[in-house]
Every structure is written in C-alpha cells, then in structure tokens.
Amino acid sequence: MFEQLKKISDTVWEIPKTFKPGMxxxxxxxxTEKLARxxxxxxxxxxxxxxxxxxxxxxxxCMPDGxxxxxxxxxxxxxxxxxxxxxxxxxxxxxDINCGMRLVTTNLTYDDIKxxxxxxxxxxxxxxxxxxxxxxFVKLNAAEFKKITTDGSEWCVEKGYGWKEDLEFTExxxxxxxxxxxxxxxxxxxxxLSQIGTLGxxxxxxxxxxxxxxxxxxxxIAETFGITIPNQIVIMFHCGSRGFGHQVASDYxxxxxxxxxxxxxxxxxxxxxxxxxxxxxxxxxxFAAMKGAINMSFVNxxxxxxxxxxxxxxxxxxxxxxxGLRMVYDxxxxxxxxxxxxxxGETKEVLxxxxxxxxxxxxxxxxxxxxxxxxxxxxxxxxxxxxxSYLLVGTEGAMNETFxxxxxxxxxxxxxxxxxHMYRGEQLQKEMxxxxxxxxxxxxxxxxxxxxxxxxDIDDVIDAVHRADISRxxxxxxxxxxxxx
DNA sequence: ATGTGC
Numbered sequence: 444m445f446e447q448l449k450k451i452s453d454t455v456w457e458i459p460k461t462f463k464p465g466m467x468x469x470x471x472x473x474x475t476e477k478l479a480r481x482x483x484x485x486x487x488x489x490x491x492x493x494x495x496x497x498x499x500x501x502x503x504x505c506m507p508d509g510x511x512x513x514x515x516x517x518x519x520x521x522x523x524x525x526x527x528x529x530x531x532x533x534x535x536x537x538x539d540i541n542c543g544m545r546l547v548t549t550n551l552t553y554d555d556i557k558x559x560x561x562x563x564x565x566x567x568x569x570x571x572x573x574x575x576x577x578x579x580f581v582k583l584n585a586a587e588f589k590k591i592t593t594d595g596s597e598w599c600v601e602k603g604y605g606w607k608e609d610l611e612f613t614e615x616x617x618x619x620x621x622x623x624x625x626x627x628x629x630x631x632x633x634x635x636l637s638q639i640g641t642l643g644x645x646x647x648x649x650x651x652x653x654x655x656x657x658x659x660x661x662x663x664i665a666e667t668f669g670i671t672i673p674n675q676i677v678i679m680f681h682c683g684s685r686g687f688g689h690q691v692a693s694d695y696x697x698x699x700x701x702x703x704x705x706x707x708x709x710x711x712x713x714x715x716x717x718x719x720x721x722x723x724x725x726x727x728x729x730f731a732a733m734k735g736a737i738n739m740s741f742v743n744x745x746x747x748x749x750x751x752x753x754x755x756x757x758x759x760x761x762x763x764x765x766x767g768l769r770m771v772y773d774x775x776x777x778x779x780x781x782x783x784x785x786x787x788g789e790t791k792e793v794l795x796x797x798x799x800x801x802x803x804x805x806x807x808x809x810x811x812x813x814x815x816x817x818x819x820x821x822x823x824x825x826x827x828x829x830x831x832s833y834l835l836v837g838t839e840g841a842m843n844e845t846f847x848x849x850x851x852x853x854x855x856x857x858x859x860x861x862x863x864h865m866y867r868g869e870q871l872q873k874e875m876x877x878x879x880x881x882x883x884x885x886x887x888x889x890x891x892x893x894x895x896x897x898x899x900d901i902d903d904v905i906d907a908v909h910r911a912d913i914s915r916x917x918x919x920x921x922x923x924x925x926x927x928x
Numbered sequence: 929a930t931g932t933g934c
Contacts (some may be wrong), residue, residue: 689929690930
C-alpha cells in the first residue's frame with residue numbers, strides 16, 4: 444500500500460481521489476516514512492471511505508498515531524461543509540464522546556514526592572474508581588444528572604468540586620452551549636448517573652509524571668504553561684464520558700442507519716460510517732445530545748481533579764493551593780465542533796470531526812484563553828504507560844493544513860487480544876516498578892493490554908507532527924506512578 | 929471505548 448502513496452513532504456502522504464470510486468477529496472496521512480510504512484492497512488481503507496462522505500472539505504486526514512477504529516480510523520480528522528450538504532457522523536467522533544486529557548501542575552519536585560509516591564498512587568487508586576462498571580462517590584438523581592449535561596464544569600464549581608479558575612483552563616470553559624436534554628435517552632441518563640468521577644477502563648489512566656530539564660524543548664512556552672522548575676511533578680489523566688457517551692453514540696448510530704439512505708439518499712461504503720446531514724432534524728438532535736456528553740465528560744474530569752487535590756492534600760498535609768495543583772489545560776480528542784477556518788482564502792464555518800485527534804489551534808485564535816493566546820493552545824498527548832507523554836503547542840501550520848488538528852497519543856500497533864497473550868500483567872507491574880514506575884490496576888489482563896510495545900513509539904509520533912509543523916514540542920514527561928483504568 | 933459478544 445505504501446507504494447501507492449504520493450509523497451507530499453517528508454511527513455505528509457496522499458492517497459489520490461482515483462484510489463476508490465466515490466472519493467470527493469484525497470486522503471492525507473501525516474506520518475514519518477517509517478510510520479506510514481507500518482500503518483495498519485485498515486486505516487487506508489477507512490480514511491478513503493471517509494473521503495466519500497457528503498460535504499467533506501479539502502482532505503480526509505489521518506494523524507501519525509492512526510489505527511483502525513469504528514468506521515473512521517482513530518486519528519481521523521474530517522471537516523464538513525455545514526452550509527451545504529455536509530454530514531455529522533458518530534463514527535467520526537467515537538463512542539467515548541469528548542474523551543480527553545487533563546494536565547495539572549504541582550510545585551513539587553521528584554525528590555519531594557519520592558518518599559510518598561506509593562501512598563499517593565494507592566490513595567488515588569482508591570479515590571478515583573477505575574474499571575468497567577465503576578461507580579463514583581457523587582450520588583445523583585436523573586434531574587441533577589441532566590443539569591450536569593447542560594451546565595458542565597460550572598456545576599462542579601457550584602458544588603465545591605473545583606476552583607473557578609479551572610473553568611478557563613478547560614476547552615469551551617468546561618461548558619459547551621446548545622445541549623438539548625430531551626434528545627438524550629433515559630437509558631443513557633440511567634447509565635451515566637453513577638459514573639461521575641470515574642476513570643473507566645482500557646487506555647484510560649491517571650499518571651504522576653516528571654518534567655526532567657533535559658526534556659524541556661521550549662523553556663519559554665513551558666513556563667507560560669506552568670512548567671517552571673527542574674524535575675517538576677505533574678499529574679496527567681485520560682478519560683471520557685464513560686457509558687453515558689457510549690449510549691448516546693449507540694442511540695444515534697441506530698437512528699442514522701434507519702434514515703440515512705431511505706430519507707436522505709446517502710450511500711456509504713461501510714455501515715459504521717452511519718451519518719445524517721448536519722442540517723437535518725436527526726443530525727441536529729445528535730449534535731444537541733452529543734454536546735450533553737461533552738459536558739458530562741468535562742464534569743467527570745473536573746471531579747477527578749477534585750479527588751486528586753484531596754489525595755495530594757491528605758498525603759502531603761498541605762492545601763492544594765499551596766501544592767500548586769493548578770490546571771495547565773483540558774483538551775478533548777473525540778469530538779465534533781463548529782469552527783471558523785480559512786479555505787482558499789475564504790473564512791467558513793465548518794464542522795470539524797476529531798476522533799483520536801486533538802485541537803491544535805495556533806497563536807491568536809479567540810478560543811484560546813488570553814494567558815496562552817500569544818503562543819498557541821496547549822496540547823496534551825498521552826503516551827503509553829511505560830514510555831512517556833508530551834505537552835505540545837498549536838501552530839499556524841495546523842490552522843493552514845489540518846483544520847487546527849494534531850495527533851492524540853501513541854496509537855496501538857497490537858490488538859488488545861494479542862497484547863494479552865504476549866504479556867503478563869503481574870510481571871509487567873513488577874518490571875515497571877523496578878524501572879521506577881509504580882502501577883496499580885483493577886485487572887492484570889487490562890494492564891497487559893497496555894504494555895508499551897503494544898503501542899507505536901511516542902517519540903516517532905511526536906517527531907512526525909513536530910516536523911510537519913502541525914504542533915511543536917514543549918515538554919516530554921516521564922511516568923513514575925500510574926493508576927490504570 | 930463499553931452494565932465488553934449473537
């Protein structure tokens with residue numbers, strides 16, 4: 444397959460429209476040659492299917508961490524023309540709606556924390572429930588849960604689960620407008636009720652990390668983002684909208700399949716690409732329901748941050764304020780948003796699907812808070828639990844080329860089933876501890892699925908987006924403690 | 929990813 448790619452640059456590869464009948468635009472893969480050669484073959488199939496969707500603009504994109512997903516590849520980006528016949532597709536957002544990353548600083552160093560590391564991780568493991576079916580400490584009825592879906596993180600600040608300043612460090616200020624609760628099923632609400640403040644499973648995790656001075660690539664921007672001291676401790680976590688978002692996605696996939704062809708005459712190459720015109724009742728209903736899951740996931744991460752602050756305060760016997768437990772940012776990587784982008788010199792409102800892809804807005808965009816606006820938005824990239832993670836910054840290049848988007852993580856290279864056969868969770872935990880990473884997990888099989896070699900090399904992935912200039916390296920973090928979902 | 933699958 445690699446031989447069929449047209450090389451645009453060292454980090455951009457194109458699949459022409461002639462590859463498959465029905466492609467409306469070419470597909471573009473952002474990757475180093477090595478990553479492009481090793482790309483899962485399903486990705487080529489899926490990204491060219493995406494290129495056939497009505498209203499798609501410029502290109503169907505796949506980021507270097509791309510791998511096969513439901514309909515769209517994970518790592519997929521597609522912008523739709525909403526003023527014409529553009530569609531919205533749940534497969535382009537993902538089941539885990541608004542799944543994302545949150546990064547929190549401390550004013551502690553590695554030496555400060557080392558004697559307390561195990562206790563911190565053990566406490567976090569107890570205070571932030573993880574695993575399939577986990578329920579949180581927040582007890583809610585349906586009416587209160589509905590309020591969460593409309594009010595987002597503002598609800599948390601009201602209830603004492605967050606600081607007012609946390610809101611401005613969250614995409615959309617932790618509250619996206621335009622939710623219509625009546626478009627969310629009772630079944631989804633019932634599933635979501637008990638899930639606030641829970642991590643989930645799979646590749647969801649909570650990590651304590653170190654910013655070693657040799658891995659600070661841009662000192663000035665790092666300082667702007669709050670990474671200011673050598674060997675500074677940060678906390679990074681990854682989770683989403685749990686069973687709630689999953690149910691919203693499932694409900695609308697089913698609905699779209701029933702109307703797509705019959706009512707709207709849309710023919711697709713894969714039923715996993717179920718979609719509806721954005722400007723149709725069904726499309727609008729999904730958009731209004733999906734936004735409820737966006738808010739729920741912001742609340743989930745906000746409540747988890749509250750628990751993290753409680754744990755650090757308790758173990759280190761100091762106020763969270765004094766420990767400097769402040770947010771760097773909260774970014775989503777499973778979402779679709781209306782944004783203004785320049786296309787052929789003309790500014791247009793488009794619906795940008797990002798599925799396992801992160802917003803990477805460059806300097807000056809009004810969506811970025813003032814504190815960061817001059818440098819570009821922070822981008823939080825979670826690597827595998829054994830390797831490392833990154834803080835990047837958005838660029839003008841991303842605005843010009845990828846609708847302000849970049850990668851989201853390492854990207855799997857091995858199926859979960861294969862990883863489980865190749866690695867033993869118990870042994871992995873021991874090996875990681877010997878290497879200075881203390882891990883707690885709900886299930887050892889789940890830990891084995893997340894073994895480092897089951898993922899692409901995070902440094903290769905970051906190298907690709909950095910060289911393509913769709914984001915730039917700021918800091919690389921090394922894990923020392925991990926609560927595995 | 930997911931009260932994990934027909």
